[in-house]
Amino acid sequence: xxxxxxxxxxxxxxxxxxxxxxxxxxxxxxxxxxxxxxxxxxxxxxxxxxxxxxxxxxxxxxxxxxxxxxxxxxxxxxxxxxxxxxxxxxxxxxxxxxxxxxxxxxxxxxxxxxxxxxxxxxxxxxxxxxxxxxxxxxxxxxxxxxxxxxxxxxxxxxxxxxxxxxxxxxxxxxxxxxxxxxxxxxxxxxxxxxxxxxxxxxxxxxxxxxxxxxxxxxxxxxxxxxxxxxxxxxxxxxxxxxxxxxxxxxxxxxxxxxxxxxxxxxxxxxxxxxxxxxxxxxxxxxxxxxxxxxxxxxxxxxxxxxxxxxxxxxxxxxxxxxxxxxxxxxxxxxxxxxxxxxxxxxxxxxxxxxxxxxxxxxxxxxxxxxxxxxxxxxxxxxxxxxxxxxxxxxxxxxxxxxxxxxxxxxxxxxxxxxxxxxxxxxxxxxxxxxxxxxxxxxxxxxxxxxxxxxxxxxxxxxxxxxxxxxxxxxx
Ligand SMILES: [Fe+2]
Ligand SMILES: [Fe+2]
Numbered sequence: 001x002x003x004x005x006x007x008x009x010x011x012x013x014x015x016x017x018x019x020x021x022x023x024x025x026x027x028x029x030x031x032x033x034x035x036x037x038x039x040x041x042x043x044x045x046x047x048x049x050x051x052x053x054x055x056x057x058x059x060x061x062x063x064x065x066x067x068x069x070x071x072x073x074x075x076x077x078x079x080x081x082x083x084x085x086x087x088x089x090x091x092x093x094x095x096x097x098x099x100x101x102x103x104x105x106x107x108x109x110x111x112x113x114x115x116x117x118x119x120x121x122x123x124x125x126x127x128x129x130x131x132x133x134x135x136x137x138x139x140x141x142x143x144x145x146x147x148x149x150x151x152x153x154x155x156x157x158x159x160x161x162x163x164x165x166x167x168x169x170x171x172x173x174x175x176x177x178x179x180x181x182x183x184x185x186x187x188x189x190x191x192x193x194x195x196x197x198x199x200x201x202x203x204x205x206x207x208x209x210x211x212x213x214x215x216x217x218x219x220x221x222x223x224x225x226x227x228x229x230x231x232x233x234x235x236x237x238x239x240x241x242x243x244x245x246x247x248x249x250x251x252x253x254x255x256x257x258x259x260x261x262x263x264x265x266x267x268x269x270x271x272x273x274x275x276x277x278x279x280x281x282x283x284x285x286x287x288x289x290x291x292x293x294x295x296x297x298x299x300x301x302x303x304x305x306x307x308x309x310x311x312x313x314x315x316x317x318x319x320x321x322x323x324x325x326x327x328x329x330x331x332x333x334x335x336x337x338x339x340x341x342x343x344x345x346x347x348x349x350x351x352x353x354x355x356x357x358x359x360x361x362x363x364x365x366x367x368x369x370x371x372x373x374x375x376x377x378x379x380x381x382x383x384x385x386x387x388x389x390x391x392x393x394x395x396x397x398x399x400x401x402x403x404x405x406x407x408x409x410x411x412x413x414x415x416x417x418x419x420x421x422x423x424x425x426x427x428x429x430x431x432x433x434x435x436x437x438x439x440x441x442x443x444x445x446x447x448x449x450x451x452x453x454x455x456x457x458x459x460x461x462x463x464x465x466x467x468x469x470x471x472x473x474x475x
Contacts, residue, residue, distance in 0.1 A: 024163050049067065302401045303359040334352070
């Protein structure tokens with residue numbers, strides 16, 4: 001399964017055999033480049049970046065590393081190979097052969113799923129476009145650019161599906177994906193978290209740890225889809241996504257390490273004293289964590305959702321690791337617990353499992369982020385400090401689902417609006433917190449092997465290169 005790089009659009013879908021589709025995509029390509037120049041990383045056309053490019057979709061050695069100017073990145077269309085005779089593995093159509101074309105009755109639901117996923121990809125590039133100016137090292141600069149070009153490729157992946165399977169509606173949706181803008185008042189991105197600014201590197205690492213991981217869970221459940229082209233597209237996207245979450249987890253880990261080491265070595269207990277040394281205090285890190293975690297939990301949607309039930313029953317969107325779950329994969333009689341606020345208390349409420357699939361996916365996600373936070377806490381523990389980071393209660397600061405409209409503390413207590421407001425500065429990053437974090441990030445660190453004062457160096461370089469490798473060349 002090698003990729004055809006001779007074509008204008010690299011692909012492993014035999015694009016050359018479908019002239020109409022090829023022409024439609026070649027028509028979209030300049031609009032995409034226009035968007036990249038407008039909204040992609042600032043200065044991206046001037047720098048040579050040590051990037052990996054997919055050259056095959058084989059699990060072994062699919063990537064090649066070399067210096068690339070980002071606009072010359074070989075964005076293309078790569079699907080995981082056909083896996084024999086796949087079936088629909090869940091829902092009312094379980095046991096039917098997987099669909100190779102889009103079934104007419106599911107067209108609008110599928111298009112909506114693909115557009116919603118596709119919209120997040122350019123959104124995050126837009127959110128991050130200015131961060132290159134304040135990078136803490138060449139290593140980190142290279143990593144954010146890698147994430148950006150791969151999010152661009154994920155947009156290509158979704159646009160291919162729209163063009164190939166949804167005719168004229170699909171082509172119109174593909175154009176709209178280049179027209180919406182993150183945070184724009186008139187034409188915003190579809191989902192809330194993708195309209196929030198990513199103003200600094202602490203926010204960027206939190207975003208890649210928490211929000212890219214929402215992407216992983218959404219892609220994983222779409223990788224189970226009975227619509228085979230979607231399943232295969234998402235399976236390949238997941239291999240790229242893993243690196244984004246690595247960037248987030250190690251980025252926060254390195255900031256936590258620096259913070260804990262300075263705090264412990266200087267025996268500091270006042271966050272202002274930590275800040276005075278040009279390091280981010282653990283309290284501020286906790287507040288950023290609370291924010292990014294809670295807005296990301298909202299991305300999973302309402303706790304009880306008839307759309308989620310329909311997507312599952314029809315076979316369009318499965319559960320996380322669907323085929324490994326030991327049950328009937330139909331869920332007609334199963335129940336699942338969700339939570340709601342009743343008379344000022346959070347109470348458990350069993351509902352039909354089919355309607356609780358968003359909540360179930362959210363719970364699967366929470367398990368994984370919990371272990372990430374534990375790994376950060378081990379870094380703190382090594383310095384001897386007694387402080388620990390913690391995930392807030394899942395009802396904290398929620399705008400979607402059963403907790404929306406309620407005031408819930410990080411410990412999970414329902415409180416009044418007044419009490420909430422009084423404590424908000426302890427729980428969520430304030431303007432002053434943002435101003436402080438940004439004051440540390442006013443310029444970029446581009447000397448080989450050097451790292452900003454507020455972050456520890458990583459344990460290893462990229463692709464076995466040394467830490468002082470010239471990951472980005474300024475020309
Ligand atoms: Fe992505
Ligand atoms: Fe990502």
